[in-house]
Amino acid sequence: MSSKNSNVTIYVFGKEYQVPQNLTILTAMEQLGYRLLRGCGCRSGFCGACATVYRIQGDFRLRTGLACQTPVKDGMVFSMLPFHPATKPQYNIKELQPNLQSLIRYYPEIMRCLQCNSCSRACPQDLPVIDVMAAAMRGDIAIAADLSFDCIMCGLCATRCPAEIVQYYVAILARRLYGTRLAPRSKHLQERLAEIKSGRYDEELAKLANMSTQELAKLYNAREIELEAA
Amino acid sequence: MAQAQLKQWRTVITYSDEMRRSIEKVTATRPLRVKQSFPKLKPEEKKELLAKYHPDYKPGTARKLVVGANKGEMIVNELCNVVEAYSRMNPEKADLTEIRIHTDVLVIGGGGAGAAAALAARQEDASVVLCTKLRFGDSNTMMAQGGIQAADKANDSPATHYLDIMGGGGYTNIPSLVQALVLDAPSVIEWLEELGMMFDKETDGTFVTMHGGGTSRRRMHAARDYTGAEIMRTLRDEVLNRDIQVIEFSPAVELLTDVEGSCVGAVLLNMETNEFIVVQTKKTIIATGGCGRLHPQEFPTTNHYGATADGLALAYRVGCKLAFVDTIQYHPTGVAFPELISGQLITEKMRSLGAQLVNVDGERFVNELETRDAVASAIIKECKERKKGVETPGGLVGVWLDTPLIDILKGTGRTLRLAPAMVRQFKRFGIGIINDPVLVYPSQHYQNGGVLIDESGRTNVPNLYVAGEAAGGIHGRNRLMGNSLLDILVFGRRAGKDAAQKSRAASGGKPTLNHVARFHKELKKAGITPDRRSPVLLPDYRSEEAKIEVEAFAVKGWE
Numbered sequence: 001m002s003s004k005n006s007n008v009t010i011y012v013f014g015k016e017y018q019v020p021q022n023l024t025i026l027t028a029m030e031q032l033g034y035r036l037l038r039g040c041g042c043r044s045g046f047c048g049a050c051a052t053v054y055r056i057q058g059d060f061r062l063r064t065g066l067a068c069q070t071p072v073k074d075g076m077v078f079s080m081l082p083f084h085p086a087t088k089p090q091y092n093i094k095e096l097q098p099n100l101q102s103l104i105r106y107y108p109e110i111m112r113c114l115q116c117n118s119c120s121r122a123c124p125q126d127l128p129v130i131d132v133m134a135a136a137m138r139g140d141i142a143i144a145a146d147l148s149f150d151c152i153m154c155g156l157c158a159t160r161c162p163a164e165i166v167q168y169y170v171a172i173l174a175r176r177l178y179g180t181r182l183a184p185r186s187k188h189l190q191e192r193l194a195e196i197k198s199g200r201y202d203e204e205l206a207k208l209a210n211m212s213t214q215e216l217a218k219l220y221n222a223r224e225i226e227l228e229a230a
Numbered sequence: 231m232a233q234a235q236l237k238q239w240r241t242v243i244t245y246s247d248e249m250r251r252s253i254e255k256v257t258a259t260r261p262l263r264v265k266q267s268f269p270k271l272k273p274e275e276k277k278e279l280l281a282k283y284h285p286d287y288k289p290g291t292a293r294k295l296v297v298g299a300n301k302g303e304m305i306v307n308e309l310c311n312v313v314e315a316y317s318r319m320n321p322e323k324a325d326l327t328e329i330r331i332h333t334d335v336l337v338i339g340g341g342g343a344g345a346a347a348a349l350a351a352r353q354e355d356a357s358v359v360l361c362t363k364l365r366f367g368d369s370n371t372m373m374a375q376g377g378i379q380a381a382d383k384a385n386d387s388p389a390t391h392y393l394d395i396m397g398g399g400g401y402t403n404i405p406s407l408v409q410a411l412v413l414d415a416p417s418v419i420e421w422l423e424e425l426g427m428m429f430d431k432e433t434d435g436t437f438v439t440m441h442g443g444g445t446s447r448r449r450m451h452a453a454r455d456y457t458g459a460e461i462m463r464t465l466r467d468e469v470l471n472r473d474i475q476v477i478e479f480s481p482a483v484e485l486l487t488d489v490e491g492s493c494v495g496a497v498l499l500n501m502e503t504n505e506f507i508v509v510q511t512k513k514t515i516i517a518t519g520g521c522g523r524l525h526p527q528e529f530p531t532t533n534h535y536g537a538t539a540d541g542l543a544l545a546y547r548v549g550c551k552l553a554f555v556d557t558i559q560y561h562p563t564g565v566a567f568p569e570l571i572s573g574q575l576i577t578e579k580m581r582s583l584g585a586q587l588v589n590v591d592g593e594r595f596v597n598e599l600e601t602r603d604a605v606a607s608a609i610i611k612e613c614k615e616r617k618k619g620v621e622t623p624g625g626l627v628g629v630w631l632d633t634p635l636i637d638i639l640k641g642t643g644r645t646l647r648l649a650p651a652m653v654r655q656f657k658r659f660g661i662g663i664i665n666d667p668v669l670v671y672p673s674q675h676y677q678n679g680g681v682l683i684d685e686s687g688r689t690n691v692p693n694l695y696v697a698g699e700a701a702g703g704i705h706g707r708n709r710l711m712g713n714s715l716l717d718i719l720v721f722g723r724r725a726g727k728d729a730a731q732k733s734r735a736a737s738g739g740k741p742t743l744n745h746v747a748r749f750h751k752e753l754k755k756a757g758i759t760p761d762r763r764s765p766v767l768l769p770d771y772r773s774e775e776a777k778i779e780v781e782a783f784a785v786k787g788w789e
Contacts, residue, residue: 022569022570022624023570024570024571027570027771030771030772030773031771031772031773031776032772032773032776033772033773033776033777033779034772035768035770035771035772036535037364037479037501037502037768038479038502040364040535041364041365041368041372041534041535042368042372042373042534042535043534043535043574044373044532044534044571044574044575044655045574045651045654045655045658046372046373046456046458046459046651047365047367047368047372047373047459047534049364049365049368068571069571069655069658070241070658071241071243071570071659073241088467088470090470090471090472090473091471092471093425093426093468093471094424125654126654145428149428149453149454149456149460150454150456150650150651150654152459153463172463172464172467175426175428175464176425176426176427176464176467177426178426178428179423179425179426179427179428179429179464180423180424180425180426181426183423183428183429183431183435184431184432184433184434184435185423185435186382186423186431186435186436186437187434187435187436188382188383188384188436188437189382189416189419189420189423189437190420191384192381192382192383192416193382193416193417193420196388196413196416196417201387201388201389201413204387204389205388205389205392205409205412205413208389208392208393208396208405209405209406209408209409210405213401216393216396216397216401217273217397217401219393220393220394220396220397220401221273221397223390223393223394223397223446224446225446226385226441226446226447226448228441228448228584
């Protein structure tokens with residue numbers, strides 16, 4: 001990186017400003033005097049509130065990114081897209097089967113997918129969205145769920161899709177179907193639930209709750225620590 | 231991969247030469263450290279470490295409350311500034327005659343606790359409105375990475391979980407709340423599974439579980455390192471399926487009380503239009519989260535943009551008791567480099583997976599799975615007193631989190647599989663955490679205390695509940711990793727259920743702002759001037775120059 005005081009020229013919604021280069025799109029806007037309401041959430045790349053599209057002057061390509069995770073660059077022209085108009089249908093997840101029919105019932109447009117890869121290219125998480133859609137069209141819920149797991153639902157894929165699919169809603173339906181219907185259930189959890197229901201731990205907990213700090217500390221300091229698995 | 235090729239235009243940030251030299255030492259000591267076990271602190275050593283280096287213990291960082299239900303008790307300065315503050319509403323002039331929304335249950339806050347409360351209340355057939363300051367889901371829940379605790383394995387028990395929590399909290403936690411937490415934990419996991427959350431599991435359904443700082447059993451359940459995001463997006467999707475009215479960008483700016491002092495609703499502010507919305511309710515649940523964006527002691531924070539302790543301010547004005555508001559949790563491993571994302575969270579799961587903390591010379595100085603208060607204090611000591619930190623080009627100081635150990639210990643490819651968010655977070659800037667360590671320093675993370683609640687989430691004010699980070703008592707003076715995702719769901723659901731069930735019989739009186747008028751009088755008497763107002767709603771990160779220019783033009787509305 002060059003010296004931290006050197007400035008770069010950026011264009012916020014097309015308007016020209018000079019800012020120090022050690023800033024993200026988000027912090028550059030704030031430093032300039034923008035006080036954000038929409039377009040700012042976790043500020044850490046987890047919530048998808050600050051989806052942004054930009055170009056670098058002289059380059060025809062339209063780039064995408066999260067404003068909170070994208071450093072400013074000289075000649076950057078950008079606009080935030082803090083909301084994508086998509087309607088989420090209501091469904092009862094417990095009544096749905098983990099198959100293609102469930103996806104098509106709510107999102108029939110998935111079959112219009114051209115496999116053009118615009119979605120993957122727009123994804124700020126670098127997810128293979130094209131493969132998520134291919135799996136969805138095959139009704140392969142497990143693959144669609146696994147490949148889309150890191151999705152932050154920012155909406156950038158949907159803004160670029162020529163087939164007008166809302167990939168992030170399709171993907172969460174696939175993940176919930178996987179989680180509730182296909183993922184193996186845990187036996188040890190059910191056993192513990194039954195024990196708790198039978199009141200097995202009530203007496204021991206009541207005893208602990210009535211202990212003095214000294215008695216508790218003695219137990220705590222002497223407690224056995226399970227080894228980390230190799 | 232095609233995508234990786236395409237996105238090579240991203241700005242690359244590289245370690246300075248000085249940092250590189252330190253990394254060479256870290257690499258050199260790594261083979262010796264792989265099998266090295268570092269001793270845990272003895273109780274008295276831990277006590278001394280906290281007293282000397284934990285930010286809570288720094289003189290002058292907390293003060294006595296001069297008004298309200300906790301008058302005379304200590305509170306962190308930044309929290310004091312929002313609870314001992316005037317309302318944004320003028321109780322003499324506000325017009326409450328036009329009631330726009332009537333509902334059984336109002337949930338204030340759209341994070342994990344709010345969503346859980348809304349779902350539980352709706353399950354009991356109550357009408358539910360959920361209002362939130364930013365988008366639904368913009369919350370600390372979304373950003374929680376590491377995991378959620380539940381004692382559901384054969385070698386574990388709710389009693390063992392209980393003991394870990396009490397020890398971690400300095401034996402100050404409220405026992406009945408901890409009992410509720412540990413006993414409900416397995417049922418919360420089952421609930422999430424049924425909603426379709428994708429946990430990390432073995433092929434036979436056994437949960438993949440790990441240690442966290444201060445746990446005696448491996449009981450951290452995770453969904454890669456997107457655990458909170460996976461919980462939040464699942465709950466959000468379910469709320470949107472359940473005929474719950476969600477009002478975004480409209481935080482509550484004041485509660486409403488009847489002549490008897492019971493909570494009967496709230497006034498929301500549509501921050502986009504600056505219009506007030508009066509909501510009359512039978513039960514109100516505050517789930518507004520934490521306070522990181524108030525930046526206690528000017529620390530950076532891992533919290534989301536809206537974490538400004540709004541609910542604490544509303545609750546205190548209406549007469550609620552607070553608990554443990556003199557203590558703040560600093561997460562040991564906030565990002566120190568690249569500086570443009572400093573303060574952001576690096577999950578404790580990295581240490582659960584075997585990443586070690588080492589100083590400028592590549593030496594360990596603390597057992598990485600001590601409780602957070604102790605690890606954070608040890609890092610501060612290493613940097614500030616022993617001067618064994620590593621300086622960044624921008625002047626920040628930190629220690630190394632030796633992440634390459636994870637692939638060495640767990641097998642090639644495990645870092646990417648178990649912590650994709652962390653790999654991605656640094657890869658965006660050209661740093662590869664599988665081959666290089668990352669620089670860390672403590673960052674404000676969690677409000678240990680909050681509004682005092684009982685096992686059903688009830689406060690001392692009739693018809694008012696609090697759940698999630700805004701509540702206090704569960705974690706005492708220090709929370710363990712994985713117990714926050716748990717507590718928001720346990721107490722969110724308990725509050726929602728109780729509120730809905732009791733709303734059947736409840737009938738609130740006419741809404742007033744009498745409590746605000748009373749509180750204002752107290753403030754005035756104590757000599758506090760009306761320029762201090764709350765809730766804060768959002769931090770102001772504009773540059774000083776920009777702020778001064780705006781002041782000259784007297785901006786109205788929420789700003």
